[in-house]
Amino acid sequence: MSGSPPAATMPALQFDFHLGKLALAKLRGLRRPGGYWKPGGPVALRQVPRPALPAEDWVIVQTAYCGICGSDMKELTLSGARDNPLQTLISFPQIMGHEAVGTIEQAGGRVTRLRPGDRVALSPWLACAPRGIQPACPRCQEGDYTHCHNFRRGQLPPGMHLGVTPGFGGFAPYVAAHESQCFVIPPEVSFEAAVLAEPFSVAFHSCRLLEPEPDTLVLVYGLGVIGLATIICLKNLFEVKRVLAVGRYPFQKELARRLGAERVFLTSGARLVEEVAAFTGAELYTPDRGWKWCMDGVDAVLDTISSAATLEAGLRFLKAQGRLVFTGVEVPRRCENTPHYFKELEIIGSNAFALETFRGRKAHAFEFFLKFLAEKKFDPSPLVTHQFPLAQYQAAFDTLAGKSGSHAVKVVFDFTRSS
Numbered sequence: 001m002s003g004s005p006p007a008a009t010m011p012a013l014q015f016d017f018h019l020g021k022l023a024l025a026k027l028r029g030l031r032r033p034g035g036y037w038k039p040g041g042p043v044a045l046r047q048v049p050r051p052a053l054p055a056e057d058w059v060i061v062q063t064a065y066c067g068i069c070g071s072d073m074k075e076l077t078l079s080g081a082r083d084n085p086l087q088t089l090i091s092f093p094q095i096m097g098h099e100a101v102g103t104i105e106q107a108g109g110r111v112t113r114l115r116p117g118d119r120v121a122l123s124p125w126l127a128c129a130p131r132g133i134q135p136a137c138p139r140c141q142e143g144d145y146t147h148c149h150n151f152r153r154g155q156l157p158p159g160m161h162l163g164v165t166p167g168f169g170g171f172a173p174y175v176a177a178h179e180s181q182c183f184v185i186p187p188e189v190s191f192e193a194a195v196l197a198e199p200f201s202v203a204f205h206s207c208r209l210l211e212p213e214p215d216t217l218v219l220v221y222g223l224g225v226i227g228l229a230t231i232i233c234l235k236n237l238f239e240v241k242r243v244l245a246v247g248r249y250p251f252q253k254e255l256a257r258r259l260g261a262e263r264v265f266l267t268s269g270a271r272l273v274e275e276v277a278a279f280t281g282a283e284l285y286t287p288d289r290g291w292k293w294c295m296d297g298v299d300a301v302l303d304t305i306s307s308a309a310t311l312e313a314g315l316r317f318l319k320a321q322g323r324l325v326f327t328g329v330e331v332p333r334r335c336e337n338t339p340h341y342f343k344e345l346e347i348i349g350s351n352a353f354a355l356e357t358f359r360g361r362k363a364h365a366f367e368f369f370l371k372f373l374a375e376k377k378f379d380p381s382p383l384v385t386h387q388f389p390l391a392q393y394q395a396a397f398d399t400l401a402g403k404s405g406s407h408a409v410k411v412v413f414d415f416t417r418s419s
Helices: 019-031 033-037 070-076 085-089 197-210 225-236 250-259 269-280 308-317 338-342 365-374 390-401
Strands: 009-015 043-049 058-067 099-107 119-122 174-178 182-184 217-221 242-246 263-265 298-303 318-326 346-349 355-358 361-364 384-388 410-414
Touching: 009 390, 019 033, 033 390, 043 390, 058 119, 070 390, 099 174, 099 197, 119 174, 182 365, 197 225, 197 298, 197 318, 197 355, 197 365, 217 225, 217 308, 225 242, 225 250, 225 298, 242 269, 250 263, 263 269, 269 308, 298 308, 308 318, 308 338, 355 365, 361 365, 384 390, 390 410
Parallel strands: 217 242, 217 298, 242 263, 298 318, 318 346, 384 410
Antiparallel strands: 009 043, 058 099, 058 174, 058 410, 099 119, 119 182, 355 361
């Protein structure tokens, strides 16, 4: 083990659950989105202790980039529900950020496959191994780290992953990580590409659950980074010939077409159902109230938004006995789900990623992604659209909140220039 670094502090973007600050942010945010991250609210750049090794099988990573996830924006804009069960798997105060890549600065004495200087992408999940729990729970033994039984136990505070567990997050120049979380970045792969490992792995896992054949007509709902990465996966890895997509902005339509989407719709709700049915040639049925629906439309749907409205649209234009996989998280609302049972639709929730089996090989999703990049299977560079130093976090969040003007897809914090 290398020598312990001298005691020091570092700047980190921290979110604290304080009712007064939450109320202030909510009032400001109702006026304009930037009000959620103004000074005095729950998120602030603070000096915190630089991380130390929790155990000898851990490393300290000097952060190069950390992506801002849609879940980060939902937390910042206070978009969660008070009865969301996942509240039991987070704790505060959090150093935000879970899409980190960087260089190992320090390695514990029991680290066997990593050394200082290695460039790594960090899988965020704080499952049994990082928590020092032996034997590992049945889920972790199977490589299903996203469903670990011990997110509230062991040597770490309660929390599912980096960014929602006190003291462990990527919106800081240094982050502690367990050896099992670290995936070495091949020499030919840049940090700028590797920082997409987490969103790509989410998309890859959802496509694996869908199991599309090349002739499957797939509709991707939502054209943020997950939706666009999903199109990349479908076209380049699963060799799906026909992919439709639904976006919100013209710039998303242009990018989705460049990535291989055959047709991109920029409508929603009842009008979208009619447009998809017209495109597929499906017969529409018109009820006395509510949206129209069809018996046979698209073969499969990958919903990266998963609001009540997007799920209901999917149920209405998905063919009988089709499959819908959803990756997004939204506050529950009423959804007319009669087509679910009547058309015998299969609906599958998709949670992150873990060990995946693809083309006869079993490996972690990050390993697949880095291998695909090294082999130049696809070029994800169009997805990273903006980079900011951490000190400009308000501008970074403004950029994501104003996609119509900024044309943002993936916004990342860049720690390389300051270092």
